[in-house]
Amino acid sequence: MQQDARAGRMPGAGRFCTVPGAGAWAGAKVPAGVVVEEYPLPQQHEQVLRELTAEVRESADALRQGGEWTGVALALDAAMARRGVRVRAVYPRALLAVPRHAAHLRRVSEAGVSVRVLDHVPHDLMVFDRQTACLTAGEGAVAPLVRVRGPLLAASFAAIYESYWQRATPLSRTSAGPHHARLGERERAVIRLMTNGYSDERIARKLGITAPDVQSVMAALMERLDAGSRFEAGYKLAREVDPRDL
Template sequence: GRDTVAPVPPAAGLEILGRRRAAELDESRITVGGAFDAFRRQRLTGYQDPLVEVVTGDAIGLRMRQAWTSAREQIRQLDSPPYFPLDGATDDALATLARGVTQRVVYSRESLEHPGQLENSIEPCIEAGEQARVLPSVPVKLVIIDDAYALVALSIRETDVYNTMLVVQPCGLLSALVALFEQAWQNALPFHGRSARPAGLLPADRRLLRLLAAGAGDEVIARELGVSRRTLFRRVQVLMARLGATSRFQMALQAQRSGWL
């Protein structure tokens, strides 16, 4: 026809065609990626069984009580302050033990030093059959109900606030929490007696031995027993004589071997 056609260098022509094809590929990649993201969001929105649930405020107490009630075989716990203010928590634990549920707890030294915690909560559970051990500290506040789920506390230590908790369903994280507890249990010092209570051992003396084994200081022990430091020293001397110990460390070791702890 009337149009004039002029040849161009092959390299220039191929570069133009290549850019056009690259733009088409980019457009296709964006379209497919957007469609996949939309599909994934739709599937996740329809998934009604999250692996990790966040519980806050007053709902924490309700979930904790539900946890103790739902236990069928065993409860594993790492315990340390701060504590959520929950009336009847000790009664719930005792009721669970009465149903034959095994309860293993690793307490931190702070648990024993917390005012009233040893006498009002820990000792009643131990007397009811709880298996207790103690460590200088625990890495996290944790409760594992059977192998079904775990409760993990998120606390603000600087202000002693306990207002957030995670509920972890069966997944890799739950397996890791179980392994964490078992490692802590292996490293902890036994804290419950395996034999009959020795004749003449007062509850206050057993409490004294438990506090000493946990590494509590004299002021904390005297406060928990409600005695002066002088009276405390006299009680320690009497117990050392009964156990044939020449130091507090040896006394705690002998008490553990004798089933007094």
């Protein structure tokens, strides 16, 4: 593999012609406008991901098996979500059976990430703005990270991700009442008044807050519940929350 020491490229990173899972490319030329690079060292992985998450503007989608990068991934995902980036992540369903992993998934969801679980997550994959994809090349804790840049292949990886996302189950549907216990006093008050037909302005006056505060509470609930509308959020909450507890 050719090494490239030009400015801006990490030592150990180089362009190559084989993409994991695409054996027909072996020995072939990389399509025009596509750059494929391998980063074999763990410290390079984190640096590459930090650079990409700092640059992303619209969307970041991930398949994650869990493991050693979970803490780093949470911090990076939360930073993107705070900037208004749409962040989605699919994790293995088996993580829910381990309390500390299940707690981690809840923290990811609370950080503003839309989380789903799937019976089988084949490998780690991240797609940024449908322009760049990162995936692990092979198995094991020290598997090289591969970065693919260019809309041609990145769009293909985005389509693959979308197929996994559609088959996955929202975290909110994986256990009975997962959001009930986490509702804060303000959230409970907003939900109670909203179910009684109060408008945002009337709720704000009743609670002594502003209408944007009410809207922020509802937006956070919709994100946590993976709901596309207030109606859907209300439907999901109705299945989980006993009205007597509001």
